[in-house]
Amino acid sequence: MNRIVVLAEKPSVGRDLARVLNCSKKGNGYLExxxxxxxxxxxxxxxxxxxxxxxxxxxxxxxxxxxxxxSQLKLVVIKQSGKQFNIVKKLMNQKDVGQIVIATDAGREGELVARWIIEKANVNKPIKRLWISSVTDKAIKDGFINLKNGKEYDNLYASAAARAEADWLVGINATRALTCKYNAQLSCGRVQTPTLVMIAKREEEIKNFKPRTFYGITAAANNIKLVWQERQTKDIRTFDKDLCDKVLMNINNEKTAEVIDVSKVHKKRSAPQLYDLTELQRDANKIYEFSAKETSSIMQRLYENHKVLTYPRTDSRYIPTDIVDTLKDRIKACGYGPYAATASKVLTKPIRPNKSFVDNSKVSDHHAIIPTEQPVSLSNLSDGERKIFDLVVKRFLAALYPPFEYQQTTIKAEIGRELFIARGRTVINPGWKEVYENNFEDEDAKEELSEQILPDINKKDFLKISDIIQTKGETRPPAPFDEGSLLSAMENPVKYMAGENKDLIKTIGETGGLGTVATRADIIEKLFNSFLIEKKGKHIFITSKGRQLLELVPDDLKSPALTAQWEQKL
Structure with missing residues (x-):
């Protein structure tokens, strides 16, 4: 009774575990x-x-x-994998086996994979849990030294099983009811249907959107672009054309602008947060137009096969304090080739962890996605793997750099009795932006008042006006969803819960929205494969079949509130 069966989720991970555990004797479906x-x-x-x-x-x-x-849902062995199940069952029930180590993926779905097998195999032996965030040899060795008691994960299993069973009851009954009643193959579920509703609502917003014309005034003076600002509201544009015309008429003959204030503010901006899976999927879609599913698959290979990135299906953007001591080894492992210069700069000084990326309270099952301590040859990576690896490594190194520091100068000038402003920026220390070679679009790029290079100007200076013009534009409708923005909406669907109970809205916000980091890509893929949505260019639109489904499906299945109710009860 002294032998231990270790259950991995896939053969490739099983072989890695076997190598580390010195299991070199090959059996049929196992290594011992x-x-x-x-x-x-x-x-x-x-x-x-x-x-x-x-x-x-x-x-x-x-x-x-x-x-x-x-009354009770039953488990069955999947026919195609029945042979492997019988092998696992026989091994677990051997008389010389006294313990089971669950070494499936360290997450909700991995727990379900293992526990269902153990339950169906009718095994009642002590269970230990291997819970690791990377599958390097070092991580596996450390994990086996620090095996967890399986009972600690009973609640994780219970919540996974409850979701699976509830989804079976809702999905199968609702799908059959719709298909039988309307004689059309219609599939629905508690996550995919509210997601479809969000896409339909966005299209409705765009269709019903009525653009409004807005107006502004700019003045060119001493190579500076001055922008009119309404004194009371601080707005730099107005929907009132008469007001704008009146302002323009009052100042049209002015020849100078008097500088009434020059303020200089020293500002710091920390690096963007480390990646969780959803944020990585968003960026990969925005930068490379990868689908969420494609990014998940690439991340899985970088984690499981190449072993260069940590566990992908995480919803945390922080690392715990016990990872801090490993940071130097991780920097050395990825600090070659295009990352050599930025990595070596981090290593020249002591690493000072701070709350912007180290916080135990913000890490539950797994920490943010970061490089492992295992070096990789970039030539071994495919083009897609190289791109995802690059995103993660740069985000990781940026977090270890000092903040981006700059001086923001705001000039206020009067033309006649009207107020005009201009804004500029002087970089003091590029900090983490060096990692991105200063080519990183941050939130300032979205500001209405764009920054410019300003000459040296002082209060009470007079600037010679060369031109004053009225500007105009139109408000724009929201953009159709792409996969990146749809992932954001699934993560935070509160906007689509108007009229729902406040407690439910709060719950959906706290529990991470519709679906999980592990399932959102599959949900989107399922909607495509069911022909409920389609892609035109990079944007996502609902199909006629999708519209038909939403006309027929019960209201309870259309709202994220159902998921919120379940989360409350779990």
């Missing part, structure tokens, strides 16, 4: 050594039974047989 037997699932080996397992009458899709509400 003196102490450990390493075996693996192939993703899920066990799943929830189809309706006809409960009663043959459910084999035919008929409205009279609904709702299907089994």
């Amino acid at each position: 050594g003196d102490k450990y037997i390493v075996t693996w699932a192939l993703g899920h080996l066990v799943t929830l039974a189809d309706p006809e397992v409960y009663d043959q009458k459910y084999k035919e899709w008929k409205i009279e047989t609904l709702p299907m509400l089994p």
Whole structure:
């Protein structure tokens, strides 16, 4: 009873674990050594039974047989992977095996994969949990030294099973009801349907949008662009054309602008936060037009095969204090080639962790995505892998750099009795922007008043006006969703919960919105594959089939509130 079965999620991870644990003897579907037997699932080996397992009458899709509400949902072995399940079951039930180590992915879905197998195999032996954020040899060794008690993850398993069972009950009953009633193949669910609603609502917003014309005034003086500002509201544009015409008429003959104030403010901006999966998916979509699913797949390879990045399915953008001591090794591992100069600059000084990226309270299951201590040869990475690796490494190095520092100068001048302003910036220390070669679009790029290079100007100076013109533009509708903006809406769907209970709105905000970091890409992919949404260029639109579904589906399934209610109860 002294041998231990280690259950990995995939054969590739199983082989890595076996190598570290000195399990070199090959068996059929496993590797063994003196102490450990390493075996693996192939993703899920066990799943929830189809309706006809409960009663043959459910084999035919008929409205009279609904709702299907089994008193207890059953588990069945997936036919295609039945052979591997029997191997795992036999190993776990061997008399010389006294303990099981769950080494599936350290997350909700990984826990479910393992526990369903153990339950279906009818195994009742002590369970330990390998909980690691990277699959390097060092991480595996450290993980086995610090194995967790399996009971600590009972609640994680319970919540995963509850979601899976609830999704089965809602998805299968609602899909069959719609399909039978309307004689059309229609699929719905508690996450995919509210996501579809958000896309439809965005299209409706765009369709109903009525542009408004706004006006402004600019003056050119001493190579400076001065912008009119309404004194009371501080707005630099107005929808009142008569007001703008009146201001222009009053100042049109003015020849000078008097500088009434020059303020200089020293500002600091910290580096952007480390990546969680959703933020990485957003950036990869914005910069490279990768789909969310594509980014997830690339990240999985960089984590599992190349072992150069940490666990991908995380919703944290921080690292815990116990990772700080490993930062130097991680910098050295990625600090070569295009990253050599910036990495060596970080290593010349002591690393000072701060709350902007180190915070134990902001890390639950897994910390932010960062490089591991394992070096990589960039030539071994595909083009897509190289691009995702580059995003993560630069974000990681930037977090270790000092803040970006600059002096912001604001000039206020009077032309006649009207106020005009201009704003400029002088860089004091590029800080983390060096990592991006000063080519990083931050929030200032979105400000209405753009910054310019300002000459040396003092209060009471008079500037010679060369031109005064009226400007005009139109308000724009919101852009159609692309995958990046849709991920943001799924993460924070509060805007689409008008009229819902405040507690539910608060809950959905606290629990991370619709779906999880691990499932959002699959939900979007499922909507595409079900022909409920389509892509035109990079933008996402609802199809006629999607509109048909929303006309027929019950209101409860259209709102993120259902997910919020479930989260409250979990």
